[in-house]
Amino acid sequence: GNSDTGGGDGGDDGKLVLGFSQVGAESGWRTANTNSIKEAAAEAGIELKFDDAQQKQENQIKAIRNYIQQKVDVIAFSPVVESGWDTVLKEAKDAGIPVILTDRAVDSADKSLYKTFLGSDFVKEGRLSGEWLVENKKDATGDVNIVELQGTTGSAPANDRKKGFAEAIAADPKLKVIASQSGDFTRAGGKQVMEQFLKAHPKIDVLFAHNDDMGLGALEAITAAGKEPGKDITIITIDAVKDGMQALADGKFNFIAECSPLLGPQLMDLAKKVHAGEEVPPRIETEETTFTQEQAKEALPNRKY
Amino acid sequence: MSTFPISAPSWAKLPRRHMPVLATLALLLVMYGIGVSQYRAFSNVQVVFNVFIDNGFLLVIAVGMTFVILTGGIDLSVGSVAAMTAMVSAWLLQSGLPALLVLVIALLIGPTLGFLMGCAIHFFDIQPFIVTLAGMFFARGMCTFISDASIPITDGFWTTMSQYRIGDPRGNFVSISVLVAFAVVLIAAYVLAYTRLGRNVYAIGGNPQSALLMGLPVGRTRIAVYTISGLCAAIGGILLSFYTLSGAPLIAIGMELDVIAAVVIGGTVLTGGSGYIFGTVLGVLVLGVIQTLITFDGSLNSWWTKIVIGGLLFAFILLQRLIGIRYK
Amino acid sequence: MTDSRPVLTMTGISKSFPGVRALHNVDFRLLPGEVHALMGENGAGKSTLIKVLTGVYGIDEGNVTLDGEQVAFNGPMQAAAAGVSTVYQEVNLCPNLSVAENIFIGREPRRFGAVRWGEVRRRARQLLARLDLDIDVTAPVASYSLAVQQMVAIARAIDVQARVLILDEPTSSLDAGEVAQLFRIMRQLRDEGIAILFVTHFLDQVYGIADRITVLRNGTLVGEYPIAELPQLALVEKMIGKELDVLDRIDEQPRPTTAAIESGAPFVQVSQLGRRGAVAPFSLTIHAGEVVGLAGLLGSGRTEVARLLFGADRADRGEVQVDGARTGLRNPVQAIERGIGFCSENRRAEGIIGDLSVRENMILAMQAARGWLRPIPRRRQDELVDRYIKALSIRPANPDMPVRNLSGGNQQKVLLARWLITEPRLLILDEPTRGIDIGAKAEIQRLVVELSDGGMAVLFISAELEEVLRLSHKIAVMRDRELVAQLDNDDTVDADRVMQTIASGTEREEASR
Amino acid sequence: MSDAGNRFRTMLGHRLFWPVAVLVVMLAANTIYRPGFLAIEVNNGHLYGTPIDILRLSAPLILVALGMTLVISTGGIDLSVGSLCAISGAIACLYISRAPDQNNLVTVLTALAMALGVALVLGAWNGVLVSVIGIQPIIATLILMVAGRGLAQLIAEGQIITINSGPYRAIGLGHLLTLPLAIFIALAAALLVAAFTRRTALGMIVESVGGNREASRLAGIRSGRVVFLVYVVSAACAAIAGFMMTANVSSADGNNTGLWVELDAILAVVIGGTSLAGGRFYLGGTILGALIIQTLTTTVYAMNISPQTALLFKAVVVIAVCLIQAPAFRAKFRRRRPGAPPPPQPSPQRQKEQVPA
Numbered sequence A: 001g002n003s004d005t006g007g008g009d010g011g012d013d014g015k016l017v018l019g020f021s022q023v024g025a026e027s028g029w030r031t032a033n034t035n036s037i038k039e040a041a042a043e044a045g046i047e048l049k050f051d052d053a054q055q056k057q058e059n060q061i062k063a064i065r066n067y068i069q070q071k072v073d074v075i076a077f078s079p080v081v082e083s084g085w086d087t088v089l090k091e092a093k094d095a096g097i098p099v100i101l102t103d104r105a106v107d108s109a110d111k112s113l114y115k116t117f118l119g120s121d122f123v124k125e126g127r128l129s130g131e132w133l134v135e136n137k138k139d140a141t142g143d144v145n146i147v148e149l150q151g152t153t154g155s156a157p158a159n160d161r162k163k164g165f166a167e168a169i170a171a172d173p174k175l176k177v178i179a180s181q182s183g184d185f186t187r188a189g190g191k192q193v194m195e196q197f198l199k200a201h202p203k204i205d206v207l208f209a210h211n212d213d214m215g216l217g218a219l220e221a222i223t224a225a226g227k228e229p230g231k232d233i234t235i236i237t238i239d240a241v242k243d244g245m246q247a248l249a250d251g252k253f254n255f256i257a258e259c260s261p262l263l264g265p266q267l268m269d270l271a272k273k274v275h276a277g278e279e280v281p282p283r284i285e286t287e288e289t290t291f292t293q294e295q296a297k298e299a300l301p302n303r304k305y
Numbered sequence B: 001m002s003t004f005p006i007s008a009p010s011w012a013k014l015p016r017r018h019m020p021v022l023a024t025l026a027l028l029l030v031m032y033g034i035g036v037s038q039y040r041a042f043s044n045v046q047v048v049f050n051v052f053i054d055n056g057f058l059l060v061i062a063v064g065m066t067f068v069i070l071t072g073g074i075d076l077s078v079g080s081v082a083a084m085t086a087m088v089s090a091w092l093l094q095s096g097l098p099a100l101l102v103l104v105i106a107l108l109i110g111p112t113l114g115f116l117m118g119c120a121i122h123f124f125d126i127q128p129f130i131v132t133l134a135g136m137f138f139a140r141g142m143c144t145f146i147s148d149a150s151i152p153i154t155d156g157f158w159t160t161m162s163q164y165r166i167g168d169p170r171g172n173f174v175s176i177s178v179l180v181a182f183a184v185v186l187i188a189a190y191v192l193a194y195t196r197l198g199r200n201v202y203a204i205g206g207n208p209q210s211a212l213l214m215g216l217p218v219g220r221t222r223i224a225v226y227t228i229s230g231l232c233a234a235i236g237g238i239l240l241s242f243y244t245l246s247g248a249p250l251i252a253i254g255m256e257l258d259v260i261a262a263v264v265i266g267g268t269v270l271t272g273g274s275g276y277i278f279g280t281v282l283g284v285l286v287l288g289v290i291q292t293l294i295t296f297d298g299s300l301n302s303w304w305t306k307i308v309i310g311g312l313l314f315a316f317i318l319l320q321r322l323i324g325i326r327y328k
Numbered sequence C: 001m002t003d004s005r006p007v008l009t010m011t012g013i014s015k016s017f018p019g020v021r022a023l024h025n026v027d028f029r030l031l032p033g034e035v036h037a038l039m040g041e042n043g044a045g046k047s048t049l050i051k052v053l054t055g056v057y058g059i060d061e062g063n064v065t066l067d068g069e070q071v072a073f074n075g076p077m078q079a080a081a082a083g084v085s086t087v088y089q090e091v092n093l094c095p096n097l098s099v100a101e102n103i104f105i106g107r108e109p110r111r112f113g114a115v116r117w118g119e120v121r122r123r124a125r126q127l128l129a130r131l132d133l134d135i136d137v138t139a140p141v142a143s144y145s146l147a148v149q150q151m152v153a154i155a156r157a158i159d160v161q162a163r164v165l166i167l168d169e170p171t172s173s174l175d176a177g178e179v180a181q182l183f184r185i186m187r188q189l190r191d192e193g194i195a196i197l198f199v200t201h202f203l204d205q206v207y208g209i210a211d212r213i214t215v216l217r218n219g220t221l222v223g224e225y226p227i228a229e230l231p232q233l234a235l236v237e238k239m240i241g242k243e244l245d246v247l248d249r250i251d252e253q254p255r256p257t258t259a260a261i262e263s264g265a266p267f268v269q270v271s272q273l274g275r276r277g278a279v280a281p282f283s284l285t286i287h288a289g290e291v292v293g294l295a296g297l298l299g300s301g302r303t304e305v306a307r308l309l310f311g312a313d314r315a316d317r318g319e320v321q322v323d324g325a326r327t328g329l330r331n332p333v334q335a336i337e338r339g340i341g342f343c344s345e346n347r348r349a350e351g352i353i354g355d356l357s358v359r360e361n362m363i364l365a366m367q368a369a370r371g372w373l374r375p376i377p378r379r380r381q382d383e384l385v386d387r388y389i390k391a392l393s394i395r396p397a398n399p400d401m402p403v404r405n406l407s408g409g410n411q412q413k414v415l416l417a418r419w420l421i422t423e424p425r426l427l428i429l430d431e432p433t434r435g436i437d438i439g440a441k442a443e444i445q446r447l448v449v450e451l452s453d454g455g456m457a458v459l460f461i462s463a464e465l466e467e468v469l470r471l472s473h474k475i476a477v478m479r480d481r482e483l484v485a486q487l488d489n490d491d492t493v494d495a496d497r498v499m500q501t502i503a504s505g506t507e508r509e510e511a512s513r
Numbered sequence D: 001m002s003d004a005g006n007r008f009r010t011m012l013g014h015r016l017f018w019p020v021a022v023l024v025v026m027l028a029a030n031t032i033y034r035p036g037f038l039a040i041e042v043n044n045g046h047l048y049g050t051p052i053d054i055l056r057l058s059a060p061l062i063l064v065a066l067g068m069t070l071v072i073s074t075g076g077i078d079l080s081v082g083s084l085c086a087i088s089g090a091i092a093c094l095y096i097s098r099a100p101d102q103n104n105l106v107t108v109l110t111a112l113a114m115a116l117g118v119a120l121v122l123g124a125w126n127g128v129l130v131s132v133i134g135i136q137p138i139i140a141t142l143i144l145m146v147a148g149r150g151l152a153q154l155i156a157e158g159q160i161i162t163i164n165s166g167p168y169r170a171i172g173l174g175h176l177l178t179l180p181l182a183i184f185i186a187l188a189a190a191l192l193v194a195a196f197t198r199r200t201a202l203g204m205i206v207e208s209v210g211g212n213r214e215a216s217r218l219a220g221i222r223s224g225r226v227v228f229l230v231y232v233v234s235a236a237c238a239a240i241a242g243f244m245m246t247a248n249v250s251s252a253d254g255n256n257t258g259l260w261v262e263l264d265a266i267l268a269v270v271i272g273g274t275s276l277a278g279g280r281f282y283l284g285g286t287i288l289g290a291l292i293i294q295t296l297t298t299t300v301y302a303m304n305i306s307p308q309t310a311l312l313f314k315a316v317v318v319i320a321v322c323l324i325q326a327p328a329f330r331a332k333f334r335r336r337r338p339g340a341p342p343p344p345q346p347s348p349q350r351q352k353e354q355v356p357a
């Protein structure tokens, strides 16, 4: 490694240097992700250069350029958006620095620009949610009215989860999305949108929220409207953060598709491997599961984030 | 009634007006010096080049904003317009239009929107803040309207513009965007200093009432600056699409604030009437260097990053201000 | 000359603002090669007529013809293009631009589209030399005093190859020398066949240069007269609609002698107060009930002295005693607390707050002194405001009108009222009669006399020497930013002697009294 | 002219006429789209319905906009309010979440006091930067806007702090006399600000400083102190708004609490008729502006306008609101009518004195 730190412990002590550019710190999920990576790096004896891009692709590109200048050993990043990485990745390749993608993929045609992708599959999360619903409502008679709380308009998780969910519920014609609106991934947004859904649509059977936070916000709106969440309205969310799991265990949510932020250990492993020149599979999905109410009760006590 | 004995000697006069800008320059150099002393790789020439490569689009947009702020206005739409330009380019390229045609169309949208906003501001006398805020909503809305996912650009022209390296391709290089940005800066500096339009911009910023009574074309100039800003945002958007080789609906969110900050740090007064393009260049560099410093450090938490950015900004502005006062 | 066809005619002009009828069915014509004075009290509609003519305001009714062709300008730009060059009442320049730029902006000499800065500066210097002004043309215009700014605005207007030149109170801050310069140039232009419309409140100037006079009163036309047919007294009568006798009364009143005043304890004693780059250290004593006049040429530092005394600028040497006790006057608040008030010469930038109403502008200083927690009760406000609107005959007498809609002279009166309401012990008046009509000017002069008789000290600054001589007990003479002499205003002092002192800077020995 | 006609004319001329008209039109459009829009029913002993939601949700915006009105009227701007909302919310929630008994009223009050205290200090910081050091307001407050988000996250360690505290919840969701408590808080704040500015001379002094700072100084006003004060007031308003926002969802999210609220607040102030150049301010207008903005947001949800086009819709409405408010625009239609006052040509709004920035 050839690193430059401001003094202190860094320097040429043969440690592997990993430059990691994070999307931002826009949610609890993201913070858990960051923490996992930091802890894993410390544990694995890897020197981590961390940069927060504050949800801006420009910043991420800048950070990668700077990592190239600093001649780090491996670059890893969670792309803010899918497209637009070819130029800077080419620069990294020319400088001989291997790149690992985490959490979100890029759509580059040239697969040689990065070594591997480590992360979850948003489409799959949406699909799992949809499949559970199809299964759960297979005995229902009459239309099942679904409202959807989308994530931030235009963001990859929002687009993919919507897509996966839509694909899955297409299997059953009585499942209908009657309203779909963006709640910006926030509790306040989820609540405000749900309030209006409840007023505009007298009969809502299912809520599908793109993350736990919006679902938690919607809970409040549902209670205020005099309905019982989890019973009158079936609630499906994605992420499985602690608060969400609690709601699931309490019977307020009905189903959560996990999207695990704990990529740290896997990432460090990969970093060591690509640095050593070992072959790694081009795509590695994080181990993720889904939770029903019973499973949640069991899992809750060991939930870290 | 000739000269005053107490007034400053003539040699002391020249630098005084330029003092704030010089102070900014000096502080920038100090900041760079700190970087070099702290991080070894910071002294690479390429680090400096990268600051330009990474901020070329910001610089171009800031130049347009300088025109607007000099008249005492503000343009909040620039970030969204840049994003919309990139988005439209990506979309048109995807649907198979030739690159040159796309370039022309994309470059027309920004100024058109700017022109319309300028007209609303001038003819209906609505505050620029609101008009351009509506412009910002509109342009951002267009982005998601076109597509709510990002669209990659694979066009040959765009790829070349994006990846061509001027200089030693293995060593130090700059991108084409940097040249474009420099060209825009030079043209803008010339326009402001040597053309009637430029002088009218300053006059309106000084006192719009007087400018009107002095028989200057206030309306025309005001519309012109918003059009110019729209054009710069469009050029910036094209550079952005070179930079990212894609159009993404959420890109450049909040960029208007960075741009305004850069312009103001560069010494342009928000109430209008005083400031230079050169100052704006310095302002953009200040923001760029702050960011580079933080990435080089690489040990900051997400939230400490924000706090440190705020702190550095504060330290910089405070020093700039103190030096400025002393020489005033 | 007189029977040539008018270059400009305005017929049946009417113009209303919300609540005010500024012009009603006014006719006006301007002949080539004449200087035509437009006269009237404050608020008579002079400036409005000019603004209507040049398209700043739209016309409600009436016609304007230029060279026999009907015109309707949509703004000063069009008017200028048609050969109507105007200096508006308030100095209208861009403060951030240099003197040279202000003169040439909009018609800079260019080569291939690029402004030739060298040429701009050279020509600006030339032009100002014609007005006998030798200043740094690259400095921002805001760094010069109002008088210099006025000269710059005039320079801008006369450089245009115009057929009609309009000057709305161009001489309000100029001293005699500058006025003479300006008149020389006006005559020259007139002889070239240019028609000049000239507005002023100085009757002497009217009779010094005008060929014909048009009088407005309350927005209506009183009449148009050749100068020879309208003697000064008759003109005043036409303007105000009645006879004027206040001026005579001032001179008749018995006034306390200097000796009598100086026997009392001094109110303010200044010793060696100064500020680098502004005024050389000076010493001055002002007694209660005393009127001290400040005389001097343009830029001689009178305004600077006033600002130091009020704490508007901070002195960097010397000391001040108020009532015998040493005090710092580091900011206006401190000065006001010690009973000092200051009426700035630059009413637009440093005086009125255009957004606020007449009432609010008037009570502002008093309210500031009371602190924001103790608002002045509405009844008391009404009382004060009504009193001063009447006393100073402010028109329109509507206390809730935004002050920016008042005519220039009436704004000045509002400012004066602001300070009178605070009942200061020393009132510093920097060009208080600037832009004020003859009737009101007489009123203000009378007021100064009354106030000083009532025990208030006044520091009176005016470009009109005559006024200073009439009112002051003592005259301090400034030259080159130095207080060079103090003269007791007794029978031996007259305009000539003061001028001499200004010119030669003698009688220095008296300055050190 | 008939008496009724005259009265109509004066009503048309009233400053608040057009904002009110816009609000009514928006509500009407919603009602046409969904007849139940205005319906209010009683649910659990409180009133329940979309109009109530609009009122409740606009409460924090009204608060922020009130402070912003004062700041803007001095010719400044405060970009840091969003961050201040996040900081105050985070502090209050953190304190409560650590307390043994979250439902204890004393705990909650201590939390509020602490958070408010920190907000006041930060407001004072803004005030010092602007009035003492003389940094341009937009930049001075930008510093806290950026760093403040970081602070909020630092306090919450990047997590969402969820609390379960009845008294705190009440700030956002409680009811009083069947109406949401938040409305009363906002109303009380509005009355307080109005009393402070209009019953004392503070309002006039603020306006005079905004209208012409140098002239105010020469009239003996301590302009610096006034400017300092408004930033502190703005911070206090933002802090209370922050409590409401976090109480509304019983959790503090350092990232998203009050995100972009500064833009909405400025928009509300400007729609309300206060000029960004400083000078006269109109509290009533600001409140209406805030209501209009919240109604607009709710309309997007109520009409289920697709997220992809929601911003386009907003752009159109904002422009429409501003156009019909602009005297110059209305004059274009009235010009032909005889007797109507002509358009003010050099608009009074632009007539700004030179104020050194």
Ligand SMILES: Nc1ncnc2c1ncn2[C@@H]1O[C@H](COP(=O)(O)OP(=O)(O)OP(=O)(O)O)[C@@H](O)[C@H]1O
Binding pocket: C017, C018, C020, C021, C022, C040, C041, C042, C043, C044, C045, C046, C047, C048, C049, C089, C395, C396, C404, C405, C406, C407, C408, C409, C410, C435, C437
């Ligand atoms: N923009 C305006 N809005 C409302 N009223 C106005 C406006 N401009 C001028 N007025 C009013 O029109 C009348 C004529 O004003 P004008 O400025 O023409 O007077 P003037 O003769 O130039 O006086 P002065 O000698 O004081 O300059 C005054 O009553 C004034 O208050």
Ligand SMILES: Nc1ncnc2c1ncn2[C@@H]1O[C@H](COP(=O)(O)OP(=O)(O)OP(=O)(O)O)[C@@H](O)[C@H]1O
Binding pocket: B001, B002, C133, C134, C135, C136, C143, C144, C145, C146, C147, C148, C173, C296, C297, C298, C299, C300, C301, C302, C303, C304, C305, C345, C463
């Ligand atoms: N004739 C001149 N030539 C050059 N500079 C001048 C001239 N007159 C005034 N100035 C500038 O104007 C500034 C203000 O002068 P000041 O206002 O103190 O003068 P004053 O005696 O009050 O004159 P005025 O009669 O204009 O009020 C000075 O800083 C000076 O630089």
Ligand SMILES: [Mg+2]
Binding pocket: C046, C047, C048, C089, C168, C407, C408, C409
């Ligand atoms: Mg006038």
Ligand SMILES: [Mg+2]
Binding pocket: C145, C302, C303, C345, C430
């Ligand atoms: Mg003076």
